[in-house]
Amino acid sequence: MSDHFWRQALAVARRDLDRERHSGEVAWVTIPFGAIALLLVPLAVGINQDVLERIGTGMLFVVVMLFGVLTAVRRTNIETPAQRDAIALLGVDPVAEFTGKSMATAVLLLVFEVVMGAVAVALYGLDLSGWGWMVLVMPLTAIGLAELGTLSGAIAASVQAGPALVPLLVTPLAVPLLLGATQTVESIGGDGGNLSWLILMVIVVLVLAIVGVITARPLQETR
Amino acid sequence: MTSRRRPSWLDIAAVVAVVGALVFAMTSPRVEAQGDSARMLFIHVPTIWLAYLAFAVTFIASIAYLVTKKLNWDLIAGSSAEIGVVFTTVAIIGGMIWGKATWNVYWTWDARLTLTAIMLFVYIGYLALRRAIPDPEARARRSSVLGILGLVQLIPVHFSVTWWRTLHQTNTFRPRDIQMDGPILAALLISVAAFTVVYVALLRHRYELAQLDLAAHEAAAATEGPVAGDAVSAPSIGSSGA
Amino acid sequence: MTAPHPHVDFSGVAVRIGLATILRDVDLAVAPGESVGLFGSNGAGKTTLLRVIATLLRPSGGRAYVLGTDLDSQDRFDIRPRLGLIGHLPALYPELSLLGNLEFSARIAGVPIPAARKALETVGLGLAADRRAGEASHGMQRRVEFAREIMLEPDLLLLDEPHSALDPSAIELVEHIVAGVLERSGAVVLVSHDVARVAPMVTRTAELAGGTVNE
Numbered sequence: 001m002s003d004h005f006w007r008q009a010l011a012v013a014r015r016d017l018d019r020e021r022h023s024g025e026v027a028w029v030t031i032p033f034g035a036i037a038l039l040l041v042p043l044a045v046g047i048n049q050d051v052l053e054r055i056g057t058g059m060l061f062v063v064v065m066l067f068g069v070l071t072a073v074r075r076t077n078i079e080t081p082a083q084r085d086a087i088a089l090l091g092v093d094p095v096a097e098f099t100g101k102s103m104a105t106a107v108l109l110l111v112f113e114v115v116m117g118a119v120a121v122a123l124y125g126l127d128l129s130g131w132g133w134m135v136l137v138m139p140l141t142a143i144g145l146a147e148l149g150t151l152s153g154a155i156a157a158s159v160q161a162g163p164a165l166v167p168l169l170v171t172p173l174a175v176p177l178l179l180g181a182t183q184t185v186e187s188i189g190g191d192g193g194n195l196s197w198l199i200l201m202v203i204v205v206l207v208l209a210i211v212g213v214i215t216a217r218p219l220q221e222t223r
Numbered sequence: 224m225t226s227r228r229r230p231s232w233l234d235i236a237a238v239v240a241v242v243g244a245l246v247f248a249m250t251s252p253r254v255e256a257q258g259d260s261a262r263m264l265f266i267h268v269p270t271i272w273l274a275y276l277a278f279a280v281t282f283i284a285s286i287a288y289l290v291t292k293k294l295n296w297d298l299i300a301g302s303s304a305e306i307g308v309v310f311t312t313v314a315i316i317g318g319m320i321w322g323k324a325t326w327n328v329y330w331t332w333d334a335r336l337t338l339t340a341i342m343l344f345v346y347i348g349y350l351a352l353r354r355a356i357p358d359p360e361a362r363a364r365r366s367s368v369l370g371i372l373g374l375v376q377l378i379p380v381h382f383s384v385t386w387w388r389t390l391h392q393t394n395t396f397r398p399r400d401i402q403m404d405g406p407i408l409a410a411l412l413i414s415v416a417a418f419t420v421v422y423v424a425l426l427r428h429r430y431e432l433a434q435l436d437l438a439a440h441e442a443a444a445a446t447e448g449p450v451a452g453d454a455v456s457a458p459s460i461g462s463s464g465a
Numbered sequence: 466m467t468a469p470h471p472h473v474d475f476s477g478v479a480v481r482i483g484l485a486t487i488l489r490d491v492d493l494a495v496a497p498g499e500s501v502g503l504f505g506s507n508g509a510g511k512t513t514l515l516r517v518i519a520t521l522l523r524p525s526g527g528r529a530y531v532l533g534t535d536l537d538s539q540d541r542f543d544i545r546p547r548l549g550l551i552g553h554l555p556a557l558y559p560e561l562s563l564l565g566n567l568e569f570s571a572r573i574a575g576v577p578i579p580a581a582r583k584a585l586e587t588v589g590l591g592l593a594a595d596r597r598a599g600e601a602s603h604g605m606q607r608r609v610e611f612a613r614e615i616m617l618e619p620d621l622l623l624l625d626e627p628h629s630a631l632d633p634s635a636i637e638l639v640e641h642i643v644a645g646v647l648e649r650s651g652a653v654v655l656v657s658h659d660v661a662r663v664a665p666m667v668t669r670t671a672e673l674a675g676g677t678v679n680e
Contacts, residue, residue, distance in 0.1 A: 004575060011572035015558065022560035022597065085521050086556035090573040090617075091546030151372065155365045161355040168351060169369065172344040176379035179387050196386070204379045211375060215368040217542075218289060221523075357483050444481045444525075450676030451485040455508040 005096050012092070012100025016075065017107060026071060026108045034067045034112065035119045042123070049125060056124035060116055061181045064141065065174055067116075068109050072149020073166045075105055081158060094216035098150055102212070105146035106139075113138045130185045133194055137181045140201040144177045145170075147208035154219040176204050237424040240417035244269075247410040263321040268411060269418035270314040271339065276422060277307030278346060278374055285370030288363055294437060297363035300370050301353055302429035304346050306422060311343045334388035341380055345373045359437055470533045471496045472621045472652040473518055478527035480513055487513045489676045491527070495621075500643055500653040502663045505673035511656040512553065514673065515623045518654060519550045532621060546574060549619030553626045555606040559599025563590055563609050566598055570613050584616040585609070588638060603630040611635075611642055622646045624655035628662050640666045 020026055041059050042052055087097070117134065120126060152169040156162035180201035184194040248265035284300035287293075318336060319329040330336070349369050356362035473495035480488040487510045495501050505511045516522040518531055520541045529536040532544045557566045567581035585594055588608040598606060607630055614622060627639045643653050643666045657663045660670070672679045 007575065008573050011569060014572075015561070015569050018565060019558055019560040080554070080556070082552050082554040082556035083558065085516075085519070085550065085552065086570075087573065088521065089519060089545050089548055089550055090570055091542075092573050151368075155352065155369055156355075159352070159355045159365070161351075165348065165351055165355060168344070168348040172341045172348070173372070173376045173380070175341055176376075176383040179383040183383075183387060197383075200379055200382060200386075204376075207375055207379070208372075211368075211372050215289075215371070218364050219368060221364065440484070443484050444486075450489060450510070451487050452505070452509040452674075452676055455506060 005093055005099075008092055008096035009100040009103065012097050013103040013107075014100075016101060016104030019078070020104075020108060025074060026112060030067055030071055031112060031115050034063050034116050037063045037067070038116065038119050038123055052124040053127055056120055056126045057185050058182050059124075060120040061141070061178055064109075064113050064116060064181075065145065065171070065178050067112065068142075068145040069149065069167050069170045069174070071108060071112070072105060072145065072153060072170060073163055075101065075149060075153060077163050079157075084157070088220065094220040095213050097220075098154070098212045098216045101150045101153075102143070102146045105149055106142045109142035109145055110139060113142060130194070133184045133198070136198060137184050137201070140198070140205055141177050141181045144201065144205045144208060145174060147205065147212055148173055148177075151208065151212050151215070154216075157219075176200060180204070231424075231427075233420075233424045233427060237417075237421045240420045244410070244414040244417035247413050261325075263317060263324070264407075265411060265414040267314060267317050267321060269415045270310045270317060271335075272415050273418050273422050274307050274311040274314055274339070274342070276419070277303045277310065277426075278342070278377075280426070281307065281346075281349075281370045282374035285367035288367045289371075294359055294363055295434070297359075297367060298433040298437065299426070299430055300367060301350075302426055302433050304349050304353075304370070305429060306425050308343065308346050308350060310422075311339060311346070315339055315343065332388065334385045337388075338381055338384045341384070342377060345377065349373055359440060470530075472499075472532055473654065474528075474530040475518075476528050478517065478524045478529050480510070480517060480522065481525045482513075486676060488517070488524075491676075491678050493671070493678050495652045495654060497650045497652055498647055499669060500647055500655070500667045502660070502667035502670040503654060503656045503673050503678070504658060504660055504663075504670060505656075506658060509673045510676055511658075511673055512625055514678075515550065515552075515625055515654065515656055518621075519548055519623055520545055521550075546617075547620040549614040549617060549622045551607070551610045551614065551622075551624050551627065553629060555598075555603065555610065557598040557606050557609060559597065561598055562595045563598055563601060563605070564594035566609060567612055567616065571616060574617055576616055580616050581612075584612040587615055588612040589634070604632060604635060607631060608635055608638070611638055614642060615645070618649065619646070620649070620651045622651065622653045624653065626657055627655055628657065628659060636662070 038059065041055075045051060045055070117138070121128065148170050149166070152166050155169065156165045159165065180197045184197040184201070244265065248262055280303040281300045284296045284303065288296035288300065315336070318339075322331060323329050349366060352369055353362055353366050356365060471494045473493055475491050475493040478488060478491040478493075479486070491514065493501075493514075503511055503514065513522065517524055517529065517536070520531065520536060524536060531541070532547055534540045534544050557563075558569070561569065564581060564585055567585055568578055570576075571578050571581045582591070582594065585591055588611050590605060590608055590612065593601065593605065596605075598609070601609075622643070624639070624643075628636060631639070643655075646653050647668075653666075655663060655667065664670075
């Protein structure tokens with residue numbers, strides 16, 4: 001990849017992170033909202049410690065997935081048509097734009113995951129024995145969700161019903177990430193089962209990256 | 224213009240094939256363990272097959288569109304996805320009825336059932352996207368990307384759900400454990416073949432309809448209608464104007 | 466072979482969006498060193514025409530060349546960095562500072578970063594560099610977009626209603642920028658409904674009515 005590719009990708013990522021730093025949407029809205037969701041679960045299913053311990057990791061990733069989708073929707077929503085025109089005329093490489101947006105969203109989702117993980121551990125008293133895997137699982141989930149979000153955001157960009165469509169497009173396709181994340185962490189027996197889940201997640205991340213790269217150009221053409 | 228179109232040989236073949244397949248299905252030997260409800264097999268398996276076939280066609284046609292930029296490919300992709308969604312829905316509902324009959328619950332977390340449900344949502348999303356974009360070219364470009372992404376991503380979805388079920392296997396009765404005797408297998412294959420003919424006939428009709436839609440759209444666009452800006456005239460506020 | 470190509474060379478260009486005909490049979494040629502003012506009433510298709518020239522909207526019929534490139538070909542993406550467009554809606558990111566917005570443009574376009582501050586000073590916003598774009602007035606945001614074009618030096622500058630929200634000194638700025646582009650043998654197309662104000666900075670005018678251009 002050329003210098004100019006990474007210069008543009010990093011500029012886009014930096015722009016998105018700067019925008020988040022000033023608006024604080026993830027920090028002050030998504031994270032507290034996600035924490036409330038984790039707090040609601042025991043209210044609905046009961047405060048039996050065994051139950052909470054058993055379902056805690058799963059709930060954590062359901063929240064991560066749904067709020068990850070929310071974050072992805074938001075990312076695509078805050079770009080106005082005038083802004084899209086302007087960056088296109090700057091001569092941005094669409095692949096660099098896809099990469100940069102995905103990087104920024106992945107960073108935000110990773111922060112979200114770490115905070116939610118801490119909240120879940122505190123609230124549910126989770127057994128942390130399989131959590132070493134989180135070092136790999138969390139970034140993979142974040143990258144995969146970010147790629148999916150950026151892709152479906154681009155597919156639905158400047159479609160009137162776009163913001164309503166993105167969650168429907170992302171959620172079913174995120175199933176391998178959800179299952180991969182929860183199963184790696186809680187894999188039964190630890191007989192290398194977690195490794196195959198991890199490999200599955202890596203494959204998903206790679207496949208989404210390839211699709212994103214191949215389709216970036218046709219998606220940039222608004223008409 | 225013919226006011227009524229006669230059914231083609233393909234349509235007739237589709238009807239004959241389905242009737243033939245049904246006769247085979249109803250006359251095949253009973254499965255002892257399940258009774259007549261097992262005959263659902265002859266509907267269930269072909270509908271699932273058709274769903275996969277239809278989405279595979281959408282995938283291939285989507286790639287073909289992105290490569291050739293010919294709108295006809297996109298029409299095939301959209302038409303096939305529509306048929307796929309219909310048959311996926313039929314398969315799920317049929318499966319639920321069958322489930323109720325054999326083990327008294329509508330839904331089990333069987334891998335294939337879960338997978339089929341996810342697939343249904345992916346393509347409902349695909350159709351929703353198509354509906355949301357009026358311009359044929361923009362629609363083709365966006366939806367072909369989703370047509371590709373949808374199927375590519377279904378592969379890891381398939382693996383993940385299957386592994387997940389293997390890990391959490393319970394002792395529920397599984398309907399697909401039916402012993403396939405020769406006559407039953409034969410009837411099943413005939414049924415699958417018959418439904419495939421139905422798919423081809425439906426696809427052709429839906430594709431023709433889509434072509435007519437596109438032609439109507441293009442004809443309407445090509446007519447020198449009033450220019451949009453002409454709808455704006457000077458405000459009538461009584462002054463004589465400048 | 467070295468005869469200067471027109472920067473814009475349209476013949477019989479049509480634009481339909483959905484079923485609506487916005488433009489039809491547009492012939493327009495803009496040579497290097499020329500500045501063309503396009504006039505027309507609300508809804509005449511001025512903005513649409515600018516977007517077509519800017520490669521952002523593909524024509525549905527006719528032959529369209531910009532900077533020697535066929536707009537129907539994939540090459541149209543390559544000329545984008547040589548085009549400048551100031552639309553009538555601000556394209557700044559409201560969360561970023563005025564300087565931050567310009568620096569982002571510089572990074573994407575591959576222009577040295579210090580050029581951003583210099584351009585901001587040129588348009589008289591040196592002291593407001595750290596102000597958030599969302600908190601800046603409409604006129605200030607427009608000035609930032611002018612600064613962007615000063616920094617990027619496009620060969621073809623497209624201006625949509627350049628006078629809206631500008632004070633007299635900023636209008637002089639527009640004239641200065643237009644003159645700069647023409648000096649570099651670039652070309653300018655500007656769209657307005659205010660013939661009188663635009664007159665000093667155009668070499669030629671044309672009217673857009675009935676979906677087509679009448680010179």
